[in-house]
Amino acid sequence: MSRVSQAEAWRRVRNVLEMSDLVLEVIDSRDPVETRNKRVEELLGKLGKPLIIVINKADLVPIDVLKEWKEYIGREYPTVFISAKNRLGTRKLIVSIKQHAPRLPVRVSVVGYPNVGKSTIINYLRVGTWLRQAQCLVGPSASRSSRLSSGSSS
Numbered sequence: 001m002s003r004v005s006q007a008e009a010w011r012r013v014r015n016v017l018e019m020s021d022l023v024l025e026v027i028d029s030r031d032p033v034e035t036r037n038k039r040v041e042e043l044l045g046k047l048g049k050p051l052i053i054v055i056n057k058a059d060l061v062p063i064d065v066l067k068e069w070k071e072y073i074g075r076e077y078p079t080v081f082i083s084a085k086n087r088l089g090t091r092k093l094i095v096s097i098k099q100h101a102p103r104l105p106v107r108v109s110v111v112g113y114p115n116v117g118k119s120t121i122i123n124y125l126r127v128g129t130w131l132r133q134a135q136c137l138v139g140p141s142a143s144r145s146s147r148l149s150s151g152s153s154s
């Protein structure tokens with residue numbers, strides 16, 4: 001992927017983040033460190049947008065390990081662990097969104113590496129009565145950083 005399209009990918013991510021009231025960064029419970037993106041987290045800090053880290057696929061990892069990750073990452077950002085597929089912890093996620101939303105209804109963006117479960121989470125959020133349906137925006141695919149994609153649900 002060329003530098004130009006990488007820059008374009010980041011512009012698109014930035015645009016989505018700027019439009020949101022709150023952002024969910026979805027990471028994989030089996031590899032929380034490698035699936036986090038510090039560049040996005042820094043950008044959100046600069047934009048002053050609240051961020052919730054969503055450790056997804058909790059069904060694949062022992063609960064003790066999940067609790068430790070939640071405690072560790074939770075020192076930096078509000079953190080929840082869920083299994084979007086099995087609908088476990090999703091109520092907790094909605095409580096956390098409401099708690100950190102600057103306003104209601106809230107426009108939520110969902111970012112994360114491929115396959116972490118963004119679409120599954122967006123579909124879940126869409127069925128909530130307090131959320132209006134919105135578009136899903138997916139970034140281009142190539143290098144690891146530019147493969148970060150995002151979607152929004154408000």
Ligand SMILES: Nc1nc2c(ncn2[C@@H]2O[C@H](COP(=O)(O)OP(=O)(O)OP(=O)(O)O)[C@@H](O)[C@H]2O)c(=O)[nH]1
Pocket residue numbers: 056057058059060082083084085086112113114115116117118119120121149
């Ligand atoms: N075991 C498990 N699998 C999950 C969970 N959430 C999503 N998945 C699965 O992970 C795969 C990817 O889920 P998606 O929701 O499509 O992930 P995504 O982040 O939107 O993926 P891209 O759009 O390709 O970036 C699918 O096979 C889902 O069924 C979960 O909580 N547990």
Ligand SMILES: [Mg+2]
Pocket residue numbers: 118119120
């Ligand atoms: Mg998807």
